[in-house]
Amino acid sequence: MSQSVIAANNLVKHFAKRQSLVDRLRNKEVFNVPAIDGVNLELKKGETLGLVGESGCGKSTLGRTLVGLYTASQGSIELSGKEVGEARTLEERRTVQMVFQDPFSSLNPRMTVGEVLREALLFHSLATKENVDEKSKELLTLVGLPHDALKSYPRQFSGGQRQRIGIARALALQPKILIADEVVSALDVSVQASVVNLLMDLKRDLGLTMLFISHNIAVVRQVSDRIAVMYLGRIVEVGPTEQVFNNPSHPYTKLLLSSVPKMASGSQISSAPAGELQSIKSALVGCRFRSRCPVAVDACASIDPSLTLVEGTHQAACLLVK
Amino acid sequence: MSTPLISVQDLNVEIKTNRGLLKAIRGVSFDINGGDSIGIVGESGSGKSITLKAILGLLPNNAHVSSGKIFVAGTDISTLDKKARRALLSETAGMIFQDAIAALNPVITVGDQIAEVPRFRLGQSKSESRQTALKLMEQVGISDAESRFGLYPHQLSGGLRQRIAIAIALSGSPKILFCDEPTTALDVTIQAQVLRLLLELRKNSGLGIVFVTHDLAVVNEICDSIKVMYAGRFVEAGNVHTTFSTPTHPYTYSLLKAAPDPDEAVHRLFSISGEAPNLTAPVVGCPFAPRCFAADDHCLTAEPALLSIATSASACFKSSGHDTWAASDSKSGVK
Incomplete structure (x- = not known):
């Protein structure tokens, strides 16, 4: 059995809601929005875990907390079995790298591609001043960009090419774990495929472990070995991709999968009758999904289900899963 | 009418x-x-x-x-x-x-x-x-x-x-x-x-x-019906089901193949090389030709018009050979 390279233990991240002056004078209780709320997750060496869920469910927050952009409110993160402290060492920072959604705002418009890569390589002492250009060129070759890109600014590239620059920047630090946060969401279908293929090739060739965050279920199905479904800060279902797709066990996963528009002829989109979350606060007691759940029973209002085994390593957090 | x-x-x-x-x-x-x-x-x-x-x-x-x-x-x-x-x-x-x-x-x-x-x-x-x-x-x-x-x-x-x-x-x-x-x-x-x-x-x-x-x-x-647009023109038009099952323009064909299917994992997505043309420059030839797997020299010099074939319409010189595309598309399937 391969070991876990990154693990989250009971990870919690709250965002404090801004209080108005009136609320503060009234001494009103502060309500912290739990963006992620008790997430346990483990990534084994070389696997790709697809993380899906709707906007605001906390999937990006989870990615950003794992990479260290946010400090966790509670819980811990382990890298290769070793817990990371509040201030990560340089080595720990290098190990986990991230590629962002928006290829337009995640690159400094005033830095050439060469400067972007050089900064990362030199800061982490992965290259010397003498061989930094050579290393940068290697990285560009790796992501399929021409060498003369070094002297160009991000604005001179298309969305797909910028995303490749973002990938090169992340790979410059020779990370073990790559967190890809909605990397293809801003791209057209025709470009999306080439970026996804590139990521998969790199993952295989460099032995990377990847957390692939996306709301695009069709793409996640193509790239992931395992899939985790998030709802309101919790993982509600996790398991091998094919098992989750063929036998979705949590009602939310079922809703999500049936909502995806299909390419098959004669397909008729189905949708749950009711359903958008009204208030986060009221959902925090009992099962969080119950107000939208078509099969909720009385017990769902009081019992907060934890992940239980469905089959093999496939788990779902629903009282009705036996 | x-x-x-x-x-x-x-x-x-x-x-x-x-x-x-x-x-x-x-x-x-x-x-x-x-x-x-x-x-x-x-x-x-x-x-x-x-x-x-x-x-x-x-x-x-x-x-x-x-x-x-x-x-x-x-x-x-x-x-x-x-x-x-x-x-x-x-x-x-x-x-x-x-x-x-x-x-x-x-x-x-x-x-x-x-x-x-x-x-x-x-x-x-x-x-x-x-x-x-x-x-x-x-x-x-x-x-x-x-x-x-x-x-x-x-x-x-x-x-x-x-x-x-x-x-x-x-x-x-x-x-x-x-x-x-x-x-x-x-x-x-x-x-x-x-x-x-x-x-x-x-x-x-x-x-x-x-x-x-x-x-x-x-x-x-x-x-019910679909119009596929590329570089400011319709390149294919027809009934949705016919177009999806038998696309007659290489762009439509490539788009359909590149779209990840939520029902099936293929593990390697078909990708279209290159990028859409810059429309501030005059368009010479078929605008899709540089990215097309079926294009030949003629495609680079003349722009095809949207012509009806059977129930649909396609703007491609090569549309009559659409049933052979599955065999020839592999050369564009790089990276």
């Missing part, structure tokens, strides 16, 4: 940009009849949104229709004055946009925004228009319409906002609803609800739909 509700003939639109004149639409012609559901697909910059905006006279200031005619109910709208054009268009078509929060007025309650057209254009009294608005809200599936009438857009979720936008678009009782990527910003579960709503409106009231999107699967779910 009766006159189509909207007929677009050889439409050309130019946009002034810093980098020169961009030919955003280069000769687009099509008819929209009542009850049609047409999906227009293409990648960013292919001109699909601009087509809708040009028809409705919503082009930004730096863009203008350089040639071509738009007939609404048989009348050439360029011959009408502003007021008459607006009246004719508003009873023919409504439009919803991708970003509902930007399309709604943030300082007017959603109920008043829906009641605006009934009140000021249809001349209803304040209480009548309120009743009309409440009815419209129920029609678009907003439960508890009374209590939501007085809310502001920011107090509603994304799905509800898009429903409000649909209610506003329907308030002038148009025959056609123009939809410009209305579900792209929504979550997949909410997208499903909005698509269902559009399907129901079409079934129950015979509303025609023109749906612009980059998502082929969405077109498959809600449209």
